[in-house]
Amino acid sequence: MSWKLKEQLKNMLAEESGYYIYHAGGRTRVALLYPNSYFVGMSNLGLHIVYRLLNQRDDTACERGFLPEKRQQDEYVKHKVQLMTMETQSAVSSFDIVAFMMSFEMDYFNILRMLELGKIKLLATERGEMDPLVIAGGPCATFNPEPMSPFVDAFIIGEGEAVMPAFMDAYNRARGEGRSKEEILSILAKIPGVYVPSRYEVSYGLDGYDTQIKPVGDAPERICRQWQENLDEYPGETAIYTENTEFNLHLVEIARGCGRHCRFCMAGYCFRRPRNRSLEAIEKMLVAAKEKGRRVGLMGAAISDYPEIDQLCREILGDGLSMSVASFRADSVTQELVDSLAASGLKTLTMAPEAGSTRMRAVINKGIEEEHLLNAMSMGIKAGIRNFRLYIMIGLPGEEPSDIQGIIDMALKLKDFMEEKGATGRLTLSINPFIPKPFTPFQWSPMAPIKYIQGALKEITNALRKRHNIEVIAESPRDAYVQAVLARGNRKTGQYLLEAYENGGSKAMKSVLKSHKLSMEDLVSHPVSFDNILPWDILDMGFTKDYLKKELIESQQEKPKHTLQCFDGCKRCGVCK
Incomplete structure (x- = not known):
């Protein structure tokens, strides 16, 4: 039956x-594994970037592997066939390095399944x-x-890009010297x-939390x-390129990181500082989209924050291409961006106020007001877009019954x-539901009871x-x-996961x-003390706990203090030394 799976x-x-x-x-053979289906994994730009990089x-040959569909998994098990890679249909276990992309906590179960x-x-x-x-990398590995x-x-x-070149150099050198796995790991730990x-x-x-x-031997303290x-x-x-993927686009990353300081957002803190690609570099990446006749998918934390977004839209449409975006902010979106999306066939405009009341948006430092939503909606309607989507969180720290009513009132007003x-x-x-994540001001906050x-x-x-015509999905x-x-767990959590x-x-x-x-509520529905040593304290994101504490305290004030977005010369959090 292995021949059928190979075919x-x-x-x-x-x-x-x-x-x-x-x-x-x-x-050196590396199996780059995405712990979800091929259809989902091939839309992950990080997979493409690492695949090309390696x-x-x-000195490196990288092949891809994905979680087979359930029926195929049954075939692998029934006929005792090992999980194989795409490129050469080789057993994953035959590779020197197996590298997982860790993007979502719920994929941890899939990682164990793929290993099995x-x-x-x-x-x-x-x-x-x-x-x-x-090995493993990606957002969840970092946080x-x-x-x-x-x-x-x-x-x-x-x-x-900042780690793998040195990692592969050290691994190849150590392996060439005939080092044992334990010796190789000791060498890698110093990178x-x-x-x-x-x-x-x-x-x-x-308290068990x-x-x-502590490092053993000469491993670094942090x-x-x-x-x-x-x-x-x-x-x-x-x-x-493949037709069999969730986003059938030529994906182009125009920026990385976010400087908006939303207090719930892990990416906003761990991918600091925000960086933009030059327009010239992006234009070079549009060439392949034109050659392939692909729609362009612009990737970044907030596409509308890109300083030359209008010019980029003109470039894309001027080349006879159409476009889509990963996200934009209602307070920075431009009419030209919305017009370009509508001209590209966009039917639904998505906005992320995250909360319904002005007070709650101030608590989370979202910076989006009702007038921004109405203005963005007006732009969309003017461009011919008739459907709108709102991303909302419930159970945020300090949320009150009036804030839930605020979500209802906002939805009715927008409708x-x-x-x-x-x-x-x-x-x-x-x-x-709001989930308290590491390396955010809300990392000490409880999750609301279920x-x-x-x-x-x-x-x-x-x-x-x-x-x-109002739809609620949750x-x-x-x-x-x-x-x-899983997000806030320690090594004991790994035992529960297994x-x-x-x-x-x-x-x-x-x-x-x-x-x-124990119960899940025991683990996540109680506030964590500032005095606790957190499982991720071994990691250094470039800013201090004191900075996060200050942001949390400011969110709890009667009139929460707004933190301005990142700007050139800013030294507040410590990432920009």
Whole structure:
């Protein structure tokens, strides 16, 4: 049956262009694994960037692997076939390095599944000299690697362009010298931006959460996040083309990081400072889109914050291309950007006020006011767009019943405005529970009780149900709780993760915790003391805890103080030395 699974991969590869295949030989073989489906993974720009970065080296051969669909997984298990890569249909276990992209907490279960399908022992301590080195990078690896540390040999803390060249140089040199895996890990641990969990001892406080992590031997006391200062030095665009993907676009990263200081946003803190690619560098990346006849997907934390966005829109449409955007801010969007999106076929304009009341948006430092939403909506209607979507969070720190009513009032007011302006389309509210994330001012804040979240969702849904063409969609509160447990977890959480995986996955997390006399609410629904040593304190993002504490305290004032966005010469948080 392995031939059938190989044929499926070969057929998928035959529909691609842009991939690399190297003959077996002197190159270090890296299996770059995305812990979700091919359809989802091929829309992840980070995968394309790392894939190209590694394959453009003369000593590395990187191939991709994805989580097979459920039916295919059953075939792998039934016929005892190992998980294989796309390019050469080779067993993942035959590679020197297995590298996972860690973008979402719920994919942790998929990482364990892929290791199991690849016949690679789940626990790092059980793998030997002949087993691949298992590494992981991406947002979740950078923010808090501890829950996955029992399974991963080394984490990349920060951006791949800033870490992987030195990582591969050191690995290849050590391997060429005939070093053992333990020796190689000791060498890698000294590279800036590499965290090797086995080189650190962990102890816990009486509450079980205090997590003290101390280096063993000459491993560094803290691991400093690495970031690529000049984005123009590396391309940030689609490397491989396929029709079988969620975003069938030529993806182009125009900026990285965000300086808006939203107090709930991990990316806004851990990808500081905000950096823009030059217009000239972006224009070079548009060439491939024109050659392939692809729609351009502009990627960045807030596309409308790009200083030359109008000029870029003119360039794209002037080349006969169409475009899409990852996100924009209602307070910086321009009519030209909206017109360009409408001309490209956009049917729904998305805005992210995150909260309904002015007070709550001040607490989270969002900086978006009702007038910005109405102005952006007016631009969209003028451009011919008839549908709008709002991203909303509930259960935010300090939220009161009036703030839930504020969401309802805002939705009704915006719907009234749409109808007054002749836009008869749908207004969609996409609602997610707030999850306290590491390295944000709200990292000490509790997650709202699950009954509160369920009640707030019910109140909003019931209030808006009778209004024609208003839709409410929401993330499962129970899934959000699992995410929170994993996001804020320590190494003990890795044990709970493994037990839940062995008992069916994320749905088993509640019963697993109960067997340890814990609950998800025990772990995430209580405030964390400033005195606690947090599981991620071993990492250095460039700013201090005191800075985050100051932001949290300012959010709790009767009139929350607004923190201005990043600006040239700013030294407030410490990232820009």
